[in-house]
Amino acid sequence: MSKRIVIVGGGVGGTMLANQLASKLYPEILRGEVSIALLSNSPDHYYKPAFMYVAFNQFFEEELKRPERSLLRPEISFYVEEVTRFDFPGQCLKTRSGKRYGYDFLVIATGCVPAPERIEGLKEAGDHFYQYQPARQLAERLNTIKKGRIFITVSFPQTPNVPHQCGIAPVETTLMLDDFLRRRGVRDQVEIVYTYPTTAQLLRNCLFLQRPTGDILPGIFEQKNIRFQRGFTLSRVDPERKIAYSEEGEEQPFDILMATPPIRAVDAVLESGASHAPNNEGWLPTHHETLQVYGLEHVYVIGDTVDLPVSKAGGACHNQAPVIANNIAAEIRLGAPHSVYDGRVQAVAQMGLNAGMPLWYDYAHDVLPTPPTKLGGLLRNGFNRGLYWAVARGML
Amino acid sequence: MTNLSEETLATSAAGLPVTPGLTALMAKIQPLIDGGRLDNIVDVLSLVSDMTDLLDAAMVEKLARLFENATAATWTVSNAVRLAKAEVAAAPEPPGAYALIKLLNDPDTRKGLAVVLKTLNVIGRQL
Numbered sequence: 001m002s003k004r005i006v007i008v009g010g011g012v013g014g015t016m017l018a019n020q021l022a023s024k025l026y027p028e029i030l031r032g033e034v035s036i037a038l039l040s041n042s043p044d045h046y047y048k049p050a051f052m053y054v055a056f057n058q059f060f061e062e063e064l065k066r067p068e069r070s071l072l073r074p075e076i077s078f079y080v081e082e083v084t085r086f087d088f089p090g091q092c093l094k095t096r097s098g099k100r101y102g103y104d105f106l107v108i109a110t111g112c113v114p115a116p117e118r119i120e121g122l123k124e125a126g127d128h129f130y131q132y133q134p135a136r137q138l139a140e141r142l143n144t145i146k147k148g149r150i151f152i153t154v155s156f157p158q159t160p161n162v163p164h165q166c167g168i169a170p171v172e173t174t175l176m177l178d179d180f181l182r183r184r185g186v187r188d189q190v191e192i193v194y195t196y197p198t199t200a201q202l203l204r205n206c207l208f209l210q211r212p213t214g215d216i217l218p219g220i221f222e223q224k225n226i227r228f229q230r231g232f233t234l235s236r237v238d239p240e241r242k243i244a245y246s247e248e249g250e251e252q253p254f255d256i257l258m259a260t261p262p263i264r265a266v267d268a269v270l271e272s273g274a275s276h277a278p279n280n281e282g283w284l285p286t287h288h289e290t291l292q293v294y295g296l297e298h299v300y301v302i303g304d305t306v307d308l309p310v311s312k313a314g315g316a317c318h319n320q321a322p323v324i325a326n327n328i329a330a331e332i333r334l335g336a337p338h339s340v341y342d343g344r345v346q347a348v349a350q351m352g353l354n355a356g357m358p359l360w361y362d363y364a365h366d367v368l369p370t371p372p373t374k375l376g377g378l379l380r381n382g383f384n385r386g387l388y389w390a391v392a393r394g395m396l
Numbered sequence: 397m398t399n400l401s402e403e404t405l406a407t408s409a410a411g412l413p414v415t416p417g418l419t420a421l422m423a424k425i426q427p428l429i430d431g432g433r434l435d436n437i438v439d440v441l442s443l444v445s446d447m448t449d450l451l452d453a454a455m456v457e458k459l460a461r462l463f464e465n466a467t468a469a470t471w472t473v474s475n476a477v478r479l480a481k482a483e484v485a486a487a488p489e490p491p492g493a494y495a496l497i498k499l500l501n502d503p504d505t506r507k508g509l510a511v512v513l514k515t516l517n518v519i520g521r522q523l
Contacts, residue, residue, distance in 0.1 A: 387463070
């Protein structure tokens with residue numbers, strides 16, 4: 001009987017994995033022994049990192065999306081379906097439309113969602129750049145602010161050693177904000193305050209979740225007259241008075257609160273019962289090498305839904321997808337997975353509106369920061385505008 | 397064992413301190429100098445530097461779009477040809493005339509055919 005591989009989620013992880021699986025298992029697909037289906041709740045695929053640029057007027061919505069079908073190889077069946085329930089013992093999924101999809105191998109690639117409502121007052125008074133509409137709202141504010149105080153906060157998940165979405169994003173956007181306000185000619189009248197919580201994965205009282213990068217940040221911030229503060233764990237926000245309160249007992253005023261909000265897995269994953277993560281965050285217990293979900297048969301997870309200490313970003317998916325493709329192929333052909341994920345993540349960090357810093361790290365090595373360059377900035381721009389779509393199609 | 401302090405203090409003719417890195421680099425470059433080809437390398441570096449100066453965000457955006465258009469078109473066509481070839485090859489015998497007409501009437505075939513005809517139409521429009 002044909003083996004059914006079902007991938008849930010049409011983000012970059014699910015899309016590139018589906019394409020790589022189609023390539024890897026091509027002989028079996030042609031013989032009718034394997035089928036691949038991808039389910040997504042949207043007919044469109046969004047290049048999520050571009051939302052950060054939307055906040056600084058650098059991207060139109062039309063430029064950051066493509067029809068998902070156009071990114072998938074023809075051997076892959078694509079259904080616009082929102083999965084509402086995972087039935088792991090029954091090896092099937094139920095969708096909002098009432099359909100039922102059986103699977104032999106399942107990959108959960110449903111990502112994560114910002115949850116500002118989990119901090120009192122943050123949804124009402126805070127801004128973020130992790131989705132299109134909030135990024136547009138932030139852009140409106142940044143376009144019009146003439147003087148005042150922009151306060152930057154970062155909220156980590158409460159699950160130990162799990163990072164927030166895209167580790168470097170708060171640093172990137174702080175530096176972009178500085179450049180943006182200088183271009184607008186209002187930087188002298190606007191104070192920028194970058195803060196970081198007391199607990200950042202395994203580090204305490206730092207400015208970044210990895211030591212070598214954290215160590216160089218004070219120099220960069222001082223040069224740009226950006227104020228910075230350690231040990232500010234956002235606990236609640238007073239929307240009326242525009243005050244951010246910290247768990248450490250501080251209160252700080254703001255005109256714009258640019259926050260990296262709490263995040264959680266999607267509803268269907270939260271309700272699946274497969275997660276043991278605290279605070280109902282929903283991260284799936286993931287084997288850090290094979291990327292299988294602990295306690296479940298033939299179920300893998302890619303991207304933001306893992307409970308691993310690596311960045312919740314496309315640069316992680318890019319290295320996880322080949323491992324999962326190999327492991328599913330090995331299960332089908334040899335009976336057991338054999339590829340190992342080493343925790344590698346790579347990216348080109350946007351360090352201000354023009355400069356870029358290529359970086360990589362894995363389970364054993366931290367990022368070794370290098371001076372941001374114009375060429376790095378051009379590389380990032382080229383990736384944003386063109387290379388990304390080749391990556392999603394599984395070409396790079 | 398070499399005397400490290402003497403080595404550190406030594407300087408090249410150009411006044412540069414002779415570090416292990418410089419020594420290794422010079423050993424690599426020596427054949428280029430001997431062959432009179434180092435000038436070419438310096439010219440190439442200048443050209444790369446000129447290109448970097450000329451590139452700006454708008455030009456990168458245009459080049460990136462060009463890259464996406466080219467790769468997406470090639471990818472789509474090669475995927476289609478690969479799958480079509482495999483499906484035809486897998487059939488026990490070539491399709492008969494009736495099977496071909498039936499294929500022609502398939503909605504996906506009609507869509508694909510429309511794209512081909514429309515492409516010719518658009519090309520004609522620009523002549």
